[in-house]
Each structure stands twice: as C-alpha cells, then as structure tokens.
Amino acid sequence: MFRISKKESFSKKEAISYRLIGFLIGIVLSGIIIAALGYPVIKTFISLAEGSFGSAIAIRNTISFLIPLSVTALGLSIAFKMRYWNIGGEGQILMGATAAMGVSMIMPASTPGPLMMIAMLLAGFVGGSVWALIPGFFRIHMKTNETLFTLMMNYLAICFVQYLYFELWKDPAKMGFPGIQDIPFKARIPYVSGVSLAIVAPLIIVILVFFLIKKTKLGYEIRVVGESEPTAHYAGMNVKKIMFVGVLLSGGIVGIAGAVKLMGSTGTLSSSLGGGAGFTAIVIAWLANLSAPMIIVVSFLIAALEQGAQFIQVRMGVPAAVADIVKGLILMSVLGSEFMLRYKVVVGAHGAKNKLDAIPSDKEEVHHVEPIVETKENAL
C-alpha cells in the first residue's frame, strides 16, 4: 500500500526536473495515441520538428505562429495572476482585430501609414479591453461567474464577426461573394528578410508585463488580489478598481494580438482570424507558470508544434489535429507532475524512521509551494 503526504517545500532542481519529466510523459503518451491511430510515431515526430525548424521558411512560419500566441498568453497571464479566469482570449483577439479593421475603414485613405498603424493598434487595445470588461464588470460588481461569461463572449464575438463578414461589412467589390475588404497596404506590418516586424510586439510586451508584475504598485496589488481577496480588502486596497484595471490590461493586450495578426498576416477580418490562439494561449500561460519570460519560451515550443502540424498534414497526411492531442497531453502531464512538488508518495506504512532522520538535516535553498492549482473561489 502507498499513501500520500504533503510536502512543505521543494528545490528549484526538483521543480525543473519534475516538469521536464511531465513534459516527456506527455510526449510518450502522445506517441502511444498517434501509434494507436495508425500513424508512424517516430516519423511523425521527426517531421514535426522538420516542419517547424527544418528550414528558414519553417522557422519563419513558426515565428508567425509565435507572435499572436505569446502576446495573447502574456495578456491572459495578468488576469490569471488575479485568479480571474479570462477564458475569453479568442473573442478578445477577434474584437481587437474588428476594432482595428473598423479604424482602417473609417480613416481617410490619405492618412499616413504609421499614423494609421498606431491608430489600429490602439483600436485593437480598446476593442479587446472592452470585450474583456463586459464580463469583468459583472464579475467585479456582482460576482457573476467569469469563467463561463468570458467563454460565451468568444462565441458572441465569432457570431458578430460572421455578421460583419456576411452582411454589414460585406465588400461590394467581391461581387456577391461574402468577405471584407483588405486593410490598406500601408497599414500592413512590413517584413524584413522574411520575418514579420510584428515580432517586436511580444518582445516589448514581455518586458512591460514583467516590469508591471514585479516592480509596480499595481502589479503588487494584482498579486495580492490573486492570492487572497480578503487580505487585499484588509490592506485597504480597492479590489474592484484593481480588478478593473487588471482585466482592462489583460483584454487590451489580447486585443493587440488580434490587431497585430490582422496587420501582420491575414490582412483582412474573418471569424477564423483567432484560429484557436485564445484557447492555446491559456495552455501556454499555465505551462509557463504565469511567468512572463517563460511564456515566450513555451510559446515558441507550442508555435513549433502548430507549424509542424501543418507540415505533417501536407507531407504525411497526418491530420493537423494531432497537434491538439500533443498539446492537451503535455498540459495534462506537466500539470499532473506538479503533484510531485506538493505531495510525496510514501510506499508502505512504515517510513517514519527515515523521515525522522531526515528532518533536521540541511539548510539548502528551498522554494515554497506555489499553489497554481488551488483556487477556493471557484463558486458558480
């Protein structure tokens, strides 16, 4: 028989190695499932890597996946730091892009390119934050369940963009075919040696988010609110205001991801512009343990996976959906592996002798257990 007891602390080494083991387990499990589906496992994984890193084009494509994913994950991580479940990334991306699209349509054609680009980015921020603040308002003032509310906002955004696409903003030049016009060429983010300049967006935002969380009063308040709302109240913090600003920033950054996607790659608006990045970014944020620099690293891996999946579909006829299997399983097993950081499994009933000896041992560097898995405020 075995039983489970709680751990008080763990070393950094343990933290990294358990997560790494979790990651590997995820890969192995994915391999088993890919094999069960009847595809060659090793070849699939090799092709995945080849498709994402194998050539200059592959790497460029990986980077173009990385941009929206990392920006969205950075935005979401601010909300998650407050234990505010912003599952509405997909909708915020779309509405950010919609607002940017709208601005590009309103502004006179003679507007200088840089001005239009700045206006569109700002509009993206506003669009995303407004879409995030609708559920945010009700969560803040009436404790409405934000998990489901933000989720529904995704579908509302998709329906709304479809309405624009098929009806309101339908481009007459398309002669009866549905679709919205392209943004002006001068508003498109240029490419430099094949890499979109949009790559600066995540690089700037990661620094801003890191600085915000670690060094500013607002970031400190956000961390306290996420840890314990009652404590924030006791300290005299205006929890409602902090949450409002937090949600605004979170949604706004996600909205910028949408605007950047519009200006940097798609060039026009459709309901598939998000492409699931809003959901994948949630996975990235949690795999990165909500740390801003780690988000860039994890985004790169996941972007590679997505790009590789496109490649194997064309090259080997393996469905791109395989990427979702790998993504889901890696997330599950990495999250599951954190169990080993917080608990230990004792095999057999009599292990006390060793434990007693071990207690007054060393003073090596230990880290506390960060409970990313304990939210007590999840009531519906």
Add this chain to the structure above:
Amino acid sequence: MIGDFFSATGSLLSIVFSASFIASAIAFSVVMLFGTVGELITERAGHLNLGVEGMMLLGASMGYFAAVRSSSLFLAILFACVGAGFGALLYAILTVTLRVNQNVAGLALSIFGAGLANSLGSKVSNTSTPDNIAKIFKLKPFSLSSPSGPFLTFINKAFLSHNIYVYVAVLVAVVATVFLFKTRAGLELRLTGENTAAADASGIKVTRIKYFYIILGGMLCGIGGLYLPLVQQGSWTSNMTAGQGWLVVALVIFVRWHPIKAIAGAYVFGSLTILGFSVQLNERLSSIPIFNQYIMSMFPYLLTVVVLIAFSFRKKAWPGPKEIGRPYFREER
C-alpha cells in the same frame, strides 16, 4: 409601426408554436440534454469539468468509428462510452488524485478530446451511418398511425414522432432525478459535492464516488455527442459539436443542478439554436435586422449570459455544490 410589431410577433409565435418547429427543437436538444445530465452528475460530485466539448467529440468520433466499422449499434454506444469515459478518466486522475486545478484540467481535456476526435474522425469522414443503424432511428416507436382531430395530430407531430434516442434522453433525465433525490446513493453523491470532508468522515468512499460519477457523467456526454454523426447528420464533420459542449456547462447552472429541469432547459437552448434557420424561411421576419440569422445565432450565448447575470442577483439562492473547484486532501491540516 405598432402594427408591424404585432404582425412580426404573430409570425414569430406561429413559427415557435408550430408542430414542426417543436419537433425539430426537441431533436436538436438531445445532445445538450445528455450532456447536461452528464455534466450535472459530475458537478454534483464537486467537479466542474469544462471538457464537455472534448468528451462529446470523443464519444461522437469513437462511437461513429465503431458504427461504421462494425455496423453494430451496441458497439457504437459502447465505444462512445469508452471514448468519452477515457477522457473523463484522465480528468478524474488529474483533479481527484493529482489535485490539478479543475478549470485548467477541463480545458486541457477539451483540447485533447477535440484533437483526438478530429484525428480519428478524419478516417471516417467520407462515410455515412450504416443502413441497418440508420433504419433503427428512422422508426418512430410512439407515433400514432392515424391521429384523429387537430389536437392529436399536433401532439403526434410535435412530441410522438421521434426516434428512440430522444425518448432515452428524457428517460435518462428522469432516472437521474429519481436517483439523485430518492436514493441513498444519490444522497451520498450530493453530500460528497456539498462537503467532501463531511462525506469522508461519514464513512463514504469519496474518491471512489468522485471517479465513478465523473466517468459516468463523461459517458453520458459521449452518448449525447454520438447522436450528432450517427442520427442527426448521418456523417462525420470535424468539430461538429460546434460549441454545444460549452453551452452545456452553462445549462447546468441554468437548471440549478436539477436533471428534470434539464429537459426544459435543453429544449429552450435547442429551439434557440434552430430559430435562426426557421426565421429565414419567413419573408416578413427575415427582413427585420434583429432576425438576421447571424444575429440570431448569438441568442443561445446571449441567453446564457443573461442567465449568469440573473443568478448573480439572487444572493440567497443555493450557489451549487460547494466543493466545486476545491481539491480535497484528507490529511489537510
């Protein structure tokens, strides 16, 4: 102006209360009814599983795959249960044993489930439901052969001319209600979801209960999902649940964790889903902007949002099983 309003309302009512509309709304609510009862049972055990969409797709793809390959209805249902149950098992291992946050685990399941289902489904995407199975669902076991009078004709067309899957869904909701509120096992399940520590201290095997009902709930979602390719559409399309799994999570709140109310709740959502199509056929209505089909496709989500907001006004109402979202560790100090 007012006259327009009345005539529009009249047209709308005549659509909504027509026998054919009611019949197709009922048919469209089957998936959500199974899903709602399944998710409800899971939540009664104190676990919010956001992976309904994934489990429905898993059930649909595995079940449909088995149906196509074996032409056996029994195997189709069995594999729908196995597929969705496997997804639920992963979720249970993560949240019950490994105490991972329920929201993240559910999202991971929905991504994984969709991925696996779409990969598997692509192998049977060009086939249709085997004839022998399709035949079973063409039967309308309760339909009257020669209804007399307009009332019976209406009843017959609206409520009695459905395939067996529909009635089984209703039966499942009824059985779940009796089970939940009139049996000791149901009481034990409810206590576990209300206060796991209390249930544990009362001698209830809480881990076993949680695993059992999470998996059972998942299987019901899977059977619901199977309805889509096997009966409703007769073929596989990727992501064919199209967000119904997420609506289910909201429906559970809408019906206050009560399976018998899920019948009505699923019907309301089912009718909202098809209202857009039905209204398009009516010229008078389809010219009014709010009845635009893309606007109308927002209605189920809007209703969900309204329901969420409405319930947050009712401070005194029971907020659902208390243990939702809380990991339980017996040796917690």
Add this chain to the structure above:
Amino acid sequence: MEPNIRKDTQPAFSMRGITKIFGAVVANEAVDFEVLPGEIHALLGENGSGKSTLMNVLSGIYRPDEGQIEVNGEIKDFRSPGDAIDSGIGMIHQHFKLAEAMTATDNIVAGMKKPPKNSIKKDDVLRANILRYASRSPSKTHPKINEFSSRFGIEFDPSIPASQLSVSQKQSVEIIKVLLRGANILILDEPTAVLTPQEAKKLFTVLRKMASQGCAIVFISHKLNEIMTLCDRVTVLRKGKSIETCNVSDIDAYDLVEKMVGRKINLSINKPDPDPKKQVCLEVKGLTYSDSKAVPKLDNLSFTTHYGEILGVAGLAGGGQKELCESIAGIIRPQQGEIMVDEERITGLSPRDITQKGVAMCFIPEDRLGMGLVASMGIDENILLKEYALTKGPLIRMKDVETKAEKIIKELDIKTPGLKHPVRMLSGGNIQKVILGREIHLNPKLMIAAYAVRGLDIHSSYTIYNLLNEQKQKNVSVLYIGEDLDVLIDLCDRIMVLCQGKNMGIVDSSATTKEEIGQMMSGTTLEELRRGVSYV
C-alpha cells in the same frame, strides 16, 4: 469516583507507538494511549501538542507513519474514516463536518451502512428503519431520529437545513451521527470551545449518560476545570509525546499544568493598571449592520474605549465581533451609526484613511492566514501590504521595507530562515507576530486585536499578551476580541459582552465571573442580571 471503570476489562482501544509526521513537523512521536469502556478520558495538551492529530489517526483521517491500533483487542489498520466507523469509533470534530445546505437528517443518514439482516437488537431495528425511510420519505425519518436522540437527552429539529441550526445543535447532530453508526468509542475534539458555560453543562450530562451505557469517551481539551469536573482519567500530551496518564482524582490542577507545559509557569497574566485619566479614544454610537443576505449582525451597538486600557469583547462565535472590527477598520459599511476616534468621525472613510487616523487592526481568522497576510509572500512583501500606499510614485520600493522587516524580525524575535521566506511556512506564533509587529509599527492610537492568540500554545500566547500590555502602557487604546473567558478576565480592564450584535453590558473584569459573562453571552443583559432575571 470511578463507578463505570472496570480495571479488569480489556481497553476499548489502545494505541501504541504512534508516530505521525507532517513535512518537517513531528506531530506525534511514539505516543501510547488507551481508554477503557465506560470511562471519560481527557486528552490534555496545549495547542500544537498533537491531541487532534492523535485522534485523527484513531478515526482514520490520518494514517500514522508508525505504530499500532487495537480496538477491543484486535489489531486494526484504518485506511479511511469508514474503516474506523466500522470498528465503532466516532469523532466529533472541532470544526463540524456538516453540509450546511442539507437537512440534519440527510447529514446524519448519508453514508450509514445497513445493519445485519434479521438482527434483533433494538438499535439495529431502529437504524434499519431510519435507513429504509431516509431517502424516500423524510417525514417518516425525522421522528425516528428524534426517538433515538431523546435517549441521550438530545433535542434538535432534524428536518431543517444544518445552516439554520445553532452551534450547539450542530454539535448534537454530529453526536447523533456517530452514535447512529453504532459508535461506542466517542472522541470529542474541544467540544466546549464553541459553547456557553450553560450549554457545556448540558453536554456533560449527555456525555455522562453515554459513559454509563458503556461508551468509551475521549474528551480533548485544554481547559483544566472541565477536565477536573467531567473526566475519570487524563492523559497529558506535550510536544507530540505522551507524558503521563493518571486518575483525575489523584492529581491537582497545578500539577497538570506543569505536566502540560513542561515547567512551572505563572498562570496569571500580569495586568498593569489602566490609565486613570480615562480619556476617550474610540466612540461607537448606535452601530447597526446587516449582511448581504439581510441577516442582522450588529444591532444598535454603542460603547467607548479609553486610552491606556484594554477593552475586551466576549461573545459566542458569529455574535458580531467580526463585523464590529470590520466596521471600525472601514472594510464594511454599517447601515446606521457613527464611529469616532478622538471625537473625529471616521465612518465612511476608506480603510487606508482610517489607518492614517491611527487605527490598526490585527485580525486572525480561523484559517490564520486568510486575512491580513499573503500566505505565499515573504515577511518583506507582507509588511509592504500596509506600507506601499504611503510612498509616492507608481513603483514599489523594496529597500525600505526590507530594513523595516529586519527590524520587526529582531524586535519581536520572529523565527524565520529569511525575510523572503513565505509566511505560511512559519509557525503559528511567528505568523501572528508578523501581523502584530506590522500593526504596532504603524504607531496606532487604537489597536484592534481579534483572536490574536488563536491556535497558539501557552508560551506564545503570553508573548502576545505582553505585546498588548506594552501597547497599553504606551497609552494605546486596545480592543481585544477573544474566545477564552479566563484570558479575557485576566487580560482586560473592562469586558463588553456581545450577543447577536447587541451590547449586553460592559463589566469590570475585576468584579465579574465567567458565569455572569456566560449568561450575558446567551442573551441576558447586565441590567436584567443585576435585577435577578435570567432566561437561561
């Protein structure tokens, strides 16, 4: 007095060499403990001495790292509470394990097992009946549960949700719950902590009745007088080890304390004289507050505190103490009434402004970490909680806070590996010192200390009392909200008694008794008491 104990019989249960370790804490170390049928056996020890852990091991909640449990001479390996129940062990936890939204009956019945078929035992027949009706026909179950409870002189309405029962009724539900499962070994973890002295007396009658029917009863407590009046034998635990077991009749209270604490200590708290000027610091007038569910919590409450004195607040759990503290600190907004500090109105100000007016609060909630501290942050960032708003600019300044944190650690002798070490990994006493230290460093006029010694052992408690007395001598006005009436009487100069948010009267601590306060806590005003009226 040992009428029920039969020395020749085998023990109801015996635990041998029990060791239980949590992380780096050895909660029990090779503990031996046994109880005979028909005896009431006290398990005495300070907070943190391992009493609850030991009994959680016996009831199957914790699995021991080492040691052996025998029940009625049979070796048992409990893997779950269910196993312990099957062996006739029932535990009444300090924090009741009830589903508040479900009825008392549902709480009692869920998880009960069917008694053996064709049993002729009266209890089994009753239990079978209760089980048969339980889920299908509650109206038939309730009278059966009443019938069973009345045997022990226990009364409550089994048909209403647990949330509507009083604290003592909830305890009764818990007792019936374990008795109906056929428990003949009953463990009560600090059962009187939440009761008035009068309710405690009733409970004692029930317990004696059960013992006379052959139950073995373990009574966990750190209140000596209760042990002396109720129990037959006592086992003392100290720092996780069993120190001694003896007959209560053979030992006096002072010896017990010495065994419990491990050295001779002076039990009385030294009480400096209050400032004779009686200058008013805080004035509360007609405070009325109902919570979001419209439940009245404070009812026209008025009182004043003086500089250089400690005003105690006594009352049952949930009697409005929390709401009073939160109203003064500005966290909740009372619907009516005024709060003045130095004759200046502070009602309606923000918590931060109220802090600036010289009000500091140290509120220790039941989980000890939920309010006032951020569990996963270090001492520095927790001190920042009150400091950061005072500095200019949008950035936080860690340097100044670190200096301050080090000063507080030194002054209050807080034991921590470093100021970045998460506070939740500190011991209870040190956690509470962090909060107190932070608040003291704000140099307040009024210090609210609510449940400041919750969960602390005697030594740490005295450190906290001394800190509060120091504040009093610095002419700070202290409002002390406490649970232990003995401490309230010893520490405070005056005591205000709250009952359902009403002020029952303020008594001079040198001229009152626990019984008097107890009667006021359960709803008799001081005036009525002095006139000789009592509703209890």
